[in-house]
Amino acid sequence: MTLKLVSRSQWGARAYRTPNGATPYGRARRGVKLHYLGTPYSDRAHDKCDDYVRQIQAQHMDGNGWSDIGYSFVVCTHGYVYEGRGLKRRNSANGNTSLNDQDYAVLLLVGSSGLTKPTDAQLDGARDAIEYCRKSGPAGTWIGGHRDGYATSCPGDAVYAWAKAGAPRPKTAAPSKPAPEEDNMPSAKEIxxxxxxxxxxxxxxxxxxxxxVKSVLWWAGADSAQANAKVESLEKQVKHLTELVNRLLAANTQG
Ligand SMILES: [Zn+2]
Ligand SMILES: [Zn+2]
Incomplete structure (x- = not known):
């Protein structure tokens, strides 16, 4: 998958407050901590996702008094990755300054009720975000949840189990066996x-x-005395026939 990054200007982010919103990381990031909303959430059309991210930013800035949205990135159920504080500015979502400095904070739009399990597209997007953090942050390979080292149920059991499994890409359904190419296959009747x-x-x-062959068979049936006399010659020909049938069968099974 390729990262579907939604920049701050694309989602209509408010400017962060300085100087706190501009605080850089003070150390190399160990890895990525995952979060969920911890509130009821229902899935919605993708054109409503940026409204929701702006709402989270407003809660954090106006409700919590933070200098910006707390998370480094937010992943919607459609697999888009919204830039929060991004790679360079320290997040404020992991519980305290030390924890914020330790790992990136990636929120999945998953609720404590309603939509409680991440979608496959979302897991792909979250994996994209993790790889982006590792490659461009950079961050180490540690993956966990908000609850690691902090008393909270976040990121919920589904997201946490996924994190602890190493945040694998969701298994795509095995591609259904392509239909045989009937046009290229001789039928038994044609053979x-x-x-x-x-x-x-x-x-x-x-x-x-x-x-x-058909005329020889007709003749063989009509006059078996003569046929017997020439059996040896027929047997040689049968070899050729066998090869032909084998070639046709091979074409048949190769499709
Ligand atoms: Zn959290
Ligand atoms: Zn979306």
Whole structure:
């Protein structure tokens, strides 16, 4: 997956307050801590997601009195990654200054009721965010939840279990076996017809004279005395027929 990053200007972020909102990290990040909303949340159309992220920012700035949205990034159920404090400015979501300095804080828009399990697109987006933090932060490979080292139920059991499993990409459904390419496959009837038309050295004559199998079979049935006399010649021809059938069958199974 490629990171679907939504910049602050794209989601209509308010300017953060300085100087606190501009505080850089004081140490290398160990990794990424995941969060959830901890409130009821229902899924919504993607064009409503930026409204929701702005609402979180307003709560944090106006309700909590913080200098900006607390999270480093926010991942919606559609897999988009909203830039919060980003890679360079210290987040304020992990519980205290030391914890904030230790790990990035990535919120998944998942509730404590309603939508309580992240969507596959969201897990992909969260994985994209984690990889972005690692590569461009940089951050180490540690992955956990808000509850690690802090008394909270965040990020909820579903997101936490995913974090502790190493935040794997969701398994995409196995692609259904492609339908056989009927057009390229000879049917049994076509194989039989091809065999009947196959030209073989006429066992009834000396020298070489090619005739279709069907006429030899007809003749063999009509005059078994003569056929028996030429069995050896027929057997050679059967080898060729076998090869032909094998080739047709191979084409059949290869599709
Ligand atoms: Zn949290
Ligand atoms: Zn969305």
């Amino acid at each position: 039989a017809a091809a065999v009947m038309e196959y030209q073989i050295d006429d066992p009834r004559t000396t020298g070489t004279k090619y005739v279709p």
